[in-house]
Amino acid sequence: GQRVAFGAGFPTLDRLAVAAGSLSALPEWRGQEGPRFRITLGPACITVGHTDLARAERTAERAQHRARTEAGELGTYWAENLGDRAPADPRAPITGWSRRSRARLFHATGELDYTPMIVLGTAPVMSTLTYAKNWLDVAPTGAAAKKHLEAFYMRFERAWGVPFVGLWKEEFQRRGAVHFHLWHPRPSGLAGAMRRLTAVRYRPAVGDGLPYEAWLAAVWADIVAHPDPEDRARHEKRGAFVSKVEEGHVNTPAKLAAYFAKHGAFMAKDYQNKVPKEWREPGAGPGRFWGYKGLKREVRTVDVAPADADRAARVLRRLSSRERYWDPTYRDAAGKVVGCWRWKKAVREVRVRRGDRPANRQTGEIKPRYRKAMRPPTRFASGSGFLCLDDAPTTLVNIARALDIWREYAPPTRRQVQARERAVRRRALELPATRRAVTDAHKH
Known part of the structure; x- marks a missing residue:
């Protein structure tokens, strides 16, 4: 097929507003009890669900009151015991990447605004950061590995003059070592060139003057800093590498979400989502398995009638039952x-x-x-769920048109029929009494 540049098929934010405005919205919430059905639109995702705003408001008030009470009790305990706070109970160990977390990754990648990546004008790449043989010497816990990743973000901004923008995913090798996949636009030019021209006092850093691939290997080895010289030399050669992504695989937000979220999610690669036993101890957990940096979610939410939400969920359920290839x-x-x-x-x-x-x-x-x-797959089983699409705004406009047609030509519901029958019976019972009253009046 024809190759399409990255970002050419991504919906803009003004299209989100136009598509959301095509729905028949309910009046603004004014404290009514009961569920509030709503449809949420993202660049590549349509979500149908409901929430009880009155109940959520009461829950927030209770949480605020509980936080104030705990803060007062903690202050009293701190003053009485001279700061010797009792340790908290350890949480259950994390053994793998849960199915719910995978669903949240799909949902988030469908609602992100990728404009900060598109404006750079460069095709994205997949950067992989690994560890050497004795990886526990430098990453004994998940927090230590995340510190290495945060240090990489700072080095990236200093070397290329722009902050890191993209997605990241944490996985594990068969030997248990952790590694990170970073999906982001590839920097162009040489590292440190912008700082050399703009800095008042230029100080050379590790990797300056190198292209991105060579800079990545040198900087990641310097961040990890293995104490063993052999591991350090081996890590400098094979510790980081860059792989290109086919442009046709990520020319729409839905394809991007599927490409990144399914990376390592298949059963054949399920071992990459199993936490090693060394990280299952209390306080040594892996933390989050995925995330994004420099991006934010952009959605438009519209409160709709329960019947419209149910019909929209039915349409999306049918769309999710098949896929195009x-x-x-x-x-x-x-x-x-x-x-x-x-x-x-x-x-x-x-x-x-x-x-x-x-x-x-x-x-x-x-x-x-x-x-x-x-x-x-089983989606929208209870009338709630989400679906990632190539062009979510256009799909929502078509759904809004279908809802208008159903609303105009749909047969009456069971409650409407029963109400009409009750009204007819009421008029039938009142009519004879009126006739008797008129007859009595004529007799007198």
């Missing part, structure tokens, strides 16, 4: 291979239990046995 073997009527876009049923890979297997024949211990299976 490019078939390069399609032939036209003349038999010429031209290729075309086709649709297929959407499926996801799951693990299905198929029985047990002996783990220890001496003790009789058994373990469950699983197999891979393909199942259709």
Whole structure:
């Protein structure tokens, strides 16, 4: 297919406002009880859900009161025990990347505004930062690895004159070592060139004068600073590398979300999301598995009627049941291979239990046995959920048109029919009494 530059198919923020304005919004909330149904639009994501604003307001008030009470009790305890605060109970250890966190990553990548990346005008790349053999000597905890990542952000801004803008994902190798995937625009030119021209007093830094690939390897090795000379030399050669991303894979926000969020999320690479045992101790957890820097979410939320929210969820559920793919073997009527876009049923890979297997024949211990299976995805099961799309604003405009048609030509609901029947019966009972009253008046 034709190659499209990065950002050419990304919706602008003014389109979000126009698409959100096409919905029939409810009046402003004035303290009414009950759920409030709403549709939220992002550049590549449509979310349907509901919230009880009155209940949320009461919850916020209770939380504020509880925070004030705890602050007063903590101040009293601190004054009485001379600052000797009792240690908090440790949290449960984190063993892997949860399914809910993966869903939040999909949701966030569909609602981010990628304008700060598009204006740079350069194609994005995937930078990978790894550790040497004895990685526990320099990254004994997840917090230590995150400090290395924060130091890399500061070095990046100092070397290239612009802050880091992009997404990051934390994964683990089979040997247990952590590594980071950074998706961001590739800097152009040489490191430190801007600082050399603009700084009043130029001080050379590690990696100055090098292109991005060489600068990345030198700076990451200097940040980690392995104490073992052999590990340090090996880390300088193979500690960081850059891989290019096909432009056609990320020319829309939905493709970008799928490319980055599915990286390492398949069952074949599930080991990359398992936390090593050294990081499962209290206080040594991995922290967050993903995040973004220099970007922010841009959404438009509209409160709608419950019937409109339910009908919109039904449309999105049908859209999510299939996916489009490019078939390069399609032939036209003349038999010429031209290729075309086709649709297929959407499926996801799951693990299905198929029985047990002996783990220890001496003790009789058994373990469950699983197999891979393909199942259709279940979205908007209860009328709430989200769906990532290539062009979410256009899809929402079409849904708004469908809602207007349904609202005009839809048959009456059961409650409306019952109300009409009650009104007819009421008029039928009142009519004979009126006739009797008129007849009595004529007799007298």
